[in-house]
Amino acid sequence: MRGRTPRRRTSLAGRLIKLRRLPPIPPFFSVAQLTRRRVNALDNQEHNRFQVELRGLIDLLSQHLYSGPSVFVRELLQNAVDAIQARRQLDPHHAGTIEIEVIPSASGPSTIMFQDNGVGLTEDEVHRFLATIGQSSKRGNFNDRPDDFLGKFGIGLLSCFTVTDQITVLTRSARDGDHPGLEWRGNTEGTYSVRKLTQEIPLGTQVFLRAADGFEEYYEPTRLLALARDYGSYLSPRITLSSGGRSDGVNSTPPWTENPNESLSRQRLLEYGRAAFDRDFLDVIPLNSPSGGVEGVAFVLAEPVHAGSRQQHRVYLKDMLLSTKTHDLLPEWAFFAQCVVNSSRLRPTASRESFYDDGVLDQTREELGSCLRQYLVDMARMQPQRFDQLMNVHHLAVKALAVDDDECLELFADWLPFETSLGRMTLGEYCRNNPVIRYVPTCDQFRQIAQVAASESLAVVNAGYVYDVEILQRIGALRSDLRVEVFEADQLSDRFEPLTREEREETIEFERLCDVTLQRFKCMVEIAKFRPTDLPALYVADDNSNFVRSVEQAQDVSDDMWSGVLGNIASDVSSVYARLYLNYSNSLVRRICGLNSRQGQERCIEMIYVQALLLGHFPLKQIEVQLLNKGLLGLIDWALDAGADNE
Numbered sequence: 244m245r246g247r248t249p250r251r252r253t254s255l256a257g258r259l260i261k262l263r264r265l266p267p268i269p270p271f272f273s274v275a276q277l278t279r280r281r282v283n284a285l286d287n288q289e290h291n292r293f294q295v296e297l298r299g300l301i302d303l304l305s306q307h308l309y310s311g312p313s314v315f316v317r318e319l320l321q322n323a324v325d326a327i328q329a330r331r332q333l334d335p336h337h338a339g340t341i342e343i344e345v346i347p348s349a350s351g352p353s354t355i356m357f358q359d360n361g362v363g364l365t366e367d368e369v370h371r372f373l374a375t376i377g378q379s380s381k382r383g384n385f386n387d388r389p390d391d392f393l394g395k396f397g398i399g400l401l402s403c404f405t406v407t408d409q410i411t412v413l414t415r416s417a418r419d420g421d422h423p424g425l426e427w428r429g430n431t432e433g434t435y436s437v438r439k440l441t442q443e444i445p446l447g448t449q450v451f452l453r454a455a456d457g458f459e460e461y462y463e464p465t466r467l468l469a470l471a472r473d474y475g476s477y478l479s480p481r482i483t484l485s486s487g488g489r490s491d492g493v494n495s496t497p498p499w500t501e502n503p504n505e506s507l508s509r510q511r512l513l514e515y516g517r518a519a520f521d522r523d524f525l526d527v528i529p530l531n532s533p534s535g536g537v538e539g540v541a542f543v544l545a546e547p548v549h550a551g552s553r554q555q556h557r558v559y560l561k562d563m564l565l566s567t568k569t570h571d572l573l574p575e576w577a578f579f580a581q582c583v584v585n586s587s588r589l590r591p592t593a594s595r596e597s598f599y600d601d602g603v604l605d606q607t608r609e610e611l612g613s614c615l616r617q618y619l620v621d622m623a624r625m626q627p628q629r630f631d632q633l634m635n636v637h638h639l640a641v642k643a644l645a646v647d648d649d650e651c652l653e654l655f656a657d658w659l660p661f662e663t664s665l666g667r668m669t670l671g672e673y674c675r676n677n678p679v680i681r682y683v684p685t686c687d688q689f690r691q692i693a694q695v696a697a698s699e700s701l702a703v704v705n706a707g708y709v710y711d712v713e714i715l716q717r718i719g720a721l722r723s724d725l726r727v728e729v730f731e732a733d734q735l736s737d738r739f740e741p742l743t744r745e746e747r748e749e750t751i752e753f754e755r756l757c758d759v760t761l762q763r764f765k766c767m768v769e770i771a772k773f774r775p776t777d778l779p780a781l782y783v784a785d786d787n788s789n790f791v792r793s794v795e796q797a798q799d800v801s802d803d804m805w806s807g808v809l810g811n812i813a814s815d816v817s818s819v820y821a822r823l824y825l826n827y828s829n830s831l832v833r834r835i836c837g838l839n840s841r842q843g844q845e846r847c848i849e850m851i852y853v854q855a856l857l858l859g860h861f862p863l864k865q866i867e868v869q870l871l872n873k874g875l876l877g878l879i880d881w882a883l884d885a886g887a888d889n890e
């Protein structure tokens with residue numbers, strides 16, 4: 244061991260305090276009393292240090308903090324970048340470089356080296372920062388501008404222990420004075436050693452890791468290059484990876500420095516987006532947020548997505564990849580966009596895989612939302628045809644924005660598409676032909692009236708989809724030239740053709756019979772003439788009768804006690820009769836009316852009633868299901884009898 248300074252071998256355990264057990268706390272002590280008691284207790288005792296079981300801590304970090312072993316590449320790159328940044332504080336013109344090398348071994352696992360020409364460490368700093376968990380030179384007063392650094396928690400280096408059993412650091416400080424080269428070795432047992440080197444090493448730091456059993460894959464040059472590019476391709480120091488005489492560059496141009504308004508850049512960005520997110524995009528929007536120091540681009544998805552779906556964004560912090568799975572960077576309505584951004588100000592969590600959910604993040608989200616909003620507004624004003632194409636794909640997101648933003652709502656209103664009884668149309672098209680916007684608030688109600696309304700050339704909007712009711716009501720409040728009304732199914736009867744006097748007389752008895760037959764279903768019958776003529780009947784239920792229907796359905800599946808409670812609720816509701824309009828323009832209805840058998844008429848009217856319920860998508864009550872069964876069985880019976888007669 245000639246030329247070596249004596250090894251200083253210190254246990255990490257020895258550096259940390261051991262927690263003493265305090266006596267149990269008696270009840271009813273004030274905080275001040277408790278504090279005094281603790282101080283007194285400690286004054287009489289020997290002061291010890293915490294101990295840390297390093298292996299346990301590493302397991303904790305690797306299983307619960309970091310997403311996987313590959314984060315060691317990120318942590319080493321980050322330390323190198325920070326060291327270069329610290330050196331720039333001494334020499335602003337210093338050109339930083341980071342070299343990664345894979346050193347294969349014929350006899351055992353490979354070693355990798357991360358070398359930087361950063362600030363290096365003095366002997367004192369080695370003890371303070373490399374060997375003390377949670378100590379960082381990048382926090383507090385140690386540096387004037389701690390915001391310049393990526394690290395701050397003082398735990399990143401530990402991540403190397405997920406892929407190696409020993410970390411070796413060679414370092415030489417560039418700070419004032421003549422500093423010798425130092426070697427620090429730390430291992431997973433929780434011990435470390437430091438020695439002064441006799442040979443010259445360059446200013447800066449080299450970190451050596453030898454593959455631990457089972458982690459050799461992270462030491463393969465192609466894997467390592469991919470990881471280095473993933474985390475660090477946009478970092479500013481020049482980064483190279485060499486192995487077996489081959490050297491590859493890691494750096495490339497960050498997407499957030501491209502200008503999406505310039506056609507070549509836009510093309511490059513769309514290609515980048517396709518490669519990064521593995522999907523196609525329609526457009527690229529520049530993003531910027533002063534609060535979060537964010538710049539970046541948002542990609543507009545080429546396919547529609549359902550409301551409220553959450554896109555995964557690719558997020559960088561000070562040019563280093565933080566996460567590819569950040570969800571909450573854009574406002575909720577912006578589910579049509581997926582973005583890549585770089586932030587200089589948002590605070591990372593200790594895992595360095597997400598941001599703190601604080602006020603700055605809220606503010607950032609709002610500012611990024613404003614960029615997207617402005618893009619939509621400008622497009623609607625200046626490029627209506629392009630906006631039209633965008634609306635074809637992303638009208639849901641535009642509705643989600645407009646529902647809470649009156650200015651956007653007024654601007655986008657004419658483009659917003661709705662389903663109506665006369666087909667899909669934009670609000671602009673609807674209003675051109677209809678002075679009043681009539682809508683039904685649920686899809687079920689729409690299904691009940693759509694066919695008849697269409698035959699009567701009546702345009703009724705199906706506002707049963709997300710945002711539609713709020714949008715229509717808001718539009719009604721904002722625009723004095725528009726009237727917006729809820730359409731009640733019963734209003735359809737205003738358009739029905741009345742029966743002639745003769746027809747009235749022909750049907751009066753039959754109508755009475757129908758009323759009596761359907762009384763137990765709380766349904767009144769009215770005979771009228773309407774289109775389409777192939778529709779025998781229309782069942783119309785108002786809110787009260789719908790409510791009672793659903794109570795009765797619940798009673799069908801509940802025990803006696805609950806059924807009684809539900810029955811009491813239903814009995815409080817007044818005017819619970821629904822209405823069945825029988826279509827006298829329908830030939831079948833006419834035939835039933837003329838049938839010579841009262842029993843046959845009853846059976847037919849029951850079947851028409853059940854069919855009208857099914858057509859209107861009303862869930863059947865138990866007695867209605869029984870009715871349907873009885874009708875079908877009767878039909879089969881009749882068919883069999885008729886067959887037997889023919890034999």
Ligand SMILES: Nc1ncnc2c1ncn2[C@@H]1O[C@H](COP(=O)(O)OP(=O)(O)OP(=O)(O)O)[C@@H](O)[C@H]1O
Binds near residue numbers: 321362394395396
């Ligand atoms: N390449 C390096 N050059 C100079 N100093 C380094 C280097 N790597 C580590 N250090 C020193 O070791 C300390 C601890 O590093 P570590 O990666 O554990 O934490 P950190 O970077 O400070 O914070 P974080 O946990 O947020 O990454 C650093 O604060 C720094 O002082």
